[in-house]
Amino acid sequence: MYRQARFYVRSALIYLLAAFTVAEVLLLNQAFGWDGRLGVLQYAFYHLLMVGWATQLIGGVALWMFPPFTRERPRGNETLGWAAYVALNVGLLLRVVGEPMHALQPGALASGLLAISAVLQVAAAWLLVGQLWPRVRQRITPPSEGRRG
Amino acid sequence: MPRPSQFMIRASLIWLVVGYTVGGLLLLHKAWPLFYPLWALRSAHIFMLLVGWLVQLSAGVAVWIMPRLVQPGVITGSGDRGDLRLVWLCCGGLNVGVGLVTAHPLLVWLSGGHASAFGWMLALAGAVWLMAVIAFIGNVWQRVRPVIDPIKMISHD
Numbered sequence: 001m002y003r004q005a006r007f008y009v010r011s012a013l014i015y016l017l018a019a020f021t022v023a024e025v026l027l028l029n030q031a032f033g034w035d036g037r038l039g040v041l042q043y044a045f046y047h048l049l050m051v052g053w054a055t056q057l058i059g060g061v062a063l064w065m066f067p068p069f070t071r072e073r074p075r076g077n078e079t080l081g082w083a084a085y086v087a088l089n090v091g092l093l094l095r096v097v098g099e100p101m102h103a104l105q106p107g108a109l110a111s112g113l114l115a116i117s118a119v120l121q122v123a124a125a126w127l128l129v130g131q132l133w134p135r136v137r138q139r140i141t142p143p144s145e146g147r148r149g
Numbered sequence: 150m151p152r153p154s155q156f157m158i159r160a161s162l163i164w165l166v167v168g169y170t171v172g173g174l175l176l177l178h179k180a181w182p183l184f185y186p187l188w189a190l191r192s193a194h195i196f197m198l199l200v201g202w203l204v205q206l207s208a209g210v211a212v213w214i215m216p217r218l219v220q221p222g223v224i225t226g227s228g229d230r231g232d233l234r235l236v237w238l239c240c241g242g243l244n245v246g247v248g249l250v251t252a253h254p255l256l257v258w259l260s261g262g263h264a265s266a267f268g269w270m271l272a273l274a275g276a277v278w279l280m281a282v283i284a285f286i287g288n289v290w291q292r293v294r295p296v297i298d299p300i301k302m303i304s305h306d
Contacts (some may be wrong), residue, residue, distance in 0.1 A: 054203060055165075096178070102179065114180035118173040125169035129162045138150055138304060142271045 001064050005079050008060025011089060015052025019045055042102040044096045051092050051121065059084070059128050067133040076131055084127035091120030150213045153236040157209030157240070160244055164301055166200025174250040188253035201247040208285050212236050215224065215292040242281025249274040 001010070022045045057116040063081055068074030075081075098113030150158075171194045177186045216231040230236075253270045260266060 051199065058203070058206060075168035099179075114176050118176035119182070121176075122169050122173035125166045129166050133159070133162060136150065136155050136162070138155075 002075065004062035004075070004085070005060045007085060008056050008063060009134055010054050011085075012057035012060060015048050015092075017055065019048035019053055022048060036106060040100040043099050047092060047095060051088065056088060059088075062132055062135075066132060067137055069135050075146075076134055078131075080127050080131035084124045084131065087120040087126035087127060091117045091124060094120065151230055151233065153233050153237075153240055154209045154213040157212070157236075157243075159203050160240065160266070161202050161206035161209060164197045164247060165207065168197035168202055171197065189258055190251075193251040193254055196250045197247055200243060208236075208239060211289055212285075215289055216294055218292060231288045231292060233288070235284040237246045238284040239281045239288070240282065243279040246274040246278040246281065249277075283303045284303045 019055060022041050025085055026041055027040060030037065063075065065125035069076035094113045098110050098117055102110035166192070171190050174187055175191060175194060177183060211231075212230060215230075220232055249270045251276075252269055256267050256270070258262045
C-alpha cells in the first residue's frame with residue numbers, strides 16, 4: 001500500500017474512532033439527560049462516519065487497488081488525490097466545528113465555516129473522482145497475454 | 150475488471166459527485182438560506198450516497214474481486230464470474246431506484262406539493278432496489294468460497 005493510500009486509510013480509522021466517541025456521548029446524554037444541547041452533535045456523528053470513515057476508507061482502498069492508469073504512471077495524477085485528501089479533511093473538520101456552533105449560536109462566523117466546509121467537501125468529491133475515473137478499466141496486461149478481466 | 154463492474158463503479162462515482170454537490174448546496178443553504186425547496190432533496194441526498202455510491206460501489210467491486218467459478222482443468226483467463234446478466238440487472242435496479250427517489254421531490258415541488266400523486270415512485274424505487282439486491286446476491290452467493298486451483302482442483306483458503 002503506497003503512501004497516499006495509507007494516509008487515507010489511517011485517517012479513516014481515526015474518524016471511525018471519533019465517530020463512535022461522539023456516538024457514545026450522544027447515547028450517554030440520551031440515557032442520563034446530561035444536556036439537551038449535546039443533541040446538536042448528531043449531524044457530526046453521521047458525517048464523521050459516512051464522510052470521514054466510509055468515503056475516505058473507500059477512497060484509500062480504491063486508490064490502492066484499482067487497476068493502474070499506465071505502466072509509467074500507475075497511480076495517475078497523485079496531486080488530485082492529495083488535493084482531495086486535504087479538502088475532505090479540512091472540510092469535514094470545519095463542519096464538525098461549524099454545524100454545532102451554527103445550531104447553538106448562529107452568526108456570521110458559523111455560517112462562514114459551514115460555507116467553506118460545503119465548498120471544500122464538494123471539491124473533494126470531484127477531485128477524488130478525477131483521480132479514480134481513468135483507473136476504472138480492465139487491467140493492463142502484456143500484449144502476448146491478451147486482455148483479461 | 151469486467152464491464153458491469155466498470156459500469157457500476159463509474160455510476161457510483163457519478164452519484165458520489167452528485168450526492169456531495171447536493172449535500173454542499175444543503176449545507177450552504179443552512180449557512181445562508183438560498184432556496185427553501187432545496188430541503189426536499191435531503192432524503193435524495195442520503196439515498197444517492199448510501200445506495201448510489203456506497204452500495205453500488207461495494208457491489209461492483211465484489212463482482213470484480215470475489216473468487217471466480219472454475220471448470221476442472223480449464224484456465225479461463227478472465228475467469229467465470231457467474232451470470233453477469235444478474236449483475237446488469239442489479240446495476241439497472243440500483244440506478245433506476247436512485248433516479249426515482251431523486252426525481253420524486255422535484256416532481257412534487259413542480260406539481261405544487263401534490264406528494265400523493267407521486268407516491269408510486271417511492272414504492273417502485275423500493276421494489277427495484279429489492280430486485281437489484283436479489284440479483285446481486287444471486288450472482289455472488291456461489292462465489293463466496295475458497296479459491297480453487299483449476300488444474301489440481303485444490304482449494305486455497
